[in-house]
Amino acid sequence: MNNIKDSVINKIREAYPALKTIAEASCFEVPKNPEHGDTALPCFRFASVMKKAPSSIADELKKLFNGDPNFESVENISGYLNFKYSRKTFADFVISSLNSGAVYNNLKEKGSGKTMVIDYSSLNIAKEPHIGHLRSTIIGNSLYRIYDFLGWNVVRINHLGDWGTQFGKLIYAYKTWGNEKNLSSNPVRYLQELYVRFHSEEEKDPELSDKAREWFFKLENGNTEARSLWQRFKDYTIEGVKATYDRIGVSFDFYRGEGYYEDKARDIIKEVEASPVSRISDGALIIDLEDYGMPPCLVRKSDGASIYSTRDLAAAIDRHNEFNFDKMLYVTELKQQLHFHQVFKALELLGYGWISKAEHIGFGSILGISTRKGSVIYLEDIFDEAKSRVLDIMKDRDIADNEKEEIADKIGIGAVIFQDLSRSRVKNIEFDWERVLSFEGETGPYLQYSYVRIVNIIHKAGVPVNQETDYSLLSDDMTYELIKTMSYFENRITAAYNEHEPSVIAGYLLDLAKNFNRFYRVNRIIGEEPYAAEARIRLLIALEGIFRRCLQILNIPVIDKM
């Protein structure tokens, strides 16, 4: 893999110093037609330096690799220098470096000593998580796992929407129509009902808006009753939401709402006021961003109150002070892109150069869930529905009922998560039950099923002992294609990291699964000749290692039975 390519490049640079600056390991590409070879070096870019036709360059370079034990053949095909690895050497190299853990240790060093702060999921208090919250949660969690896998120290923050006039509404509604008993039995749904009731009553009686503002004013100014109700609403919501997070394997280091940053927001207002980059416009304190083609960043409203951008400014500074991060990510809908660009630019103008380490990771919206029909789709309902469909498929399986339930839940969750993560972040998604609940083809259950097959074979065959592995037994086409796919692991993980794109790993898992299932069909292990069985088991152990890690990175439950 990489060091094979490096050795090729070194040989070329030695023989042709003129190519020193343009010949790199990254020049290699994978031939579209596998018959051409395993990796290829296009020689077109060398033509201008060497003043020769690409094809004759390739012919010349080819001579450097006469008798090279890494390769079975090196051929020039119309300007491409195509390499075929020695299958035996390659299989040995790929499998050994995975099974020894060298590949993983190498990746783990990349982020060693570095800290990343990630802000995702960001639920609203008193609202049950619904389909609209899924993407930030799932994408954010996967990015956390990617960084973690690469050895970063990651701080996960759930930035709760727990401030603003809507809390005045909630407090008023609870005090007017609410009761303790309903609140403690099913808090979040109950609070939602109260919120809805407030809005319908408000239509009849506009004076309610003032009452809500009054209560929010009290909350802001530390009124004990308002504060304690607000705190309870928050605690109940977090408690309820944690059950859902637990179900899908998501967790956070901090739940910090906007309320947490209120004091700090006051500080930043003072600082901005004193700064030459700010001015008063229409009674509001702003940082003008016209020179950068953006509307101004609003720091204090004309009524004197803070606004979300104030709190985001304060939060960024606070996080930098506390964690001294090397990277900070905000995972939200693409819609908020402008807002974050404004906040970043404002901080830069205020002299906080470290904000260049912050990045907004935007993703497309989920469409077709318009609330006009009142058709909110709650996350729990999606997972429940998926689970019951899975149970139906599993009804004849010989598995104990309680275990079956548990497995079905994990398969349903895998299906929902995968259909979300398998598409590029920026794409909008049309919500479609049929697609969410499909379990065949390129789906989560397909991956889990493939994984179960791998584990079962390893389990049933037993781990090999006392035998020298004969890697030449892994050189048929099916097996070789699988090994080649496995060799892309580092490359795919790194790409997902660079692009902040979990779908890269989703696509890679599909490649692995497809190649494995082809392999599975023609290569038996149990009952096979011992040396062949042993070599294949080694291969599958390596495959299991990367497969499991990729599933974990995407947060797809790992199961060994289905």
Add this chain to the structure above:
RNA sequence: GCACCAUUAGCUCAGUUGGAUAGAGCAACGGAUUUCUAAUCCGUAGGUCAGAGGUUCGAGCCCUCUAUGGUGUACCA
């Protein structure tokens, strides 16, 4: 008005950062199971990469313009 994002097979999407004959899944049709789990595998069919220019040895990918759809555009988050 301005800005950002998207546009690839009937549908949903990939396309390893500018390379060889643009690939999968679903849907359709045909086939494979006395087998380590058929939630699998194999085959057939399906394309003016939205359109027009440009850059160069070479463009689905980069630049310009246009079209269509989505989103955002200071006191909501």
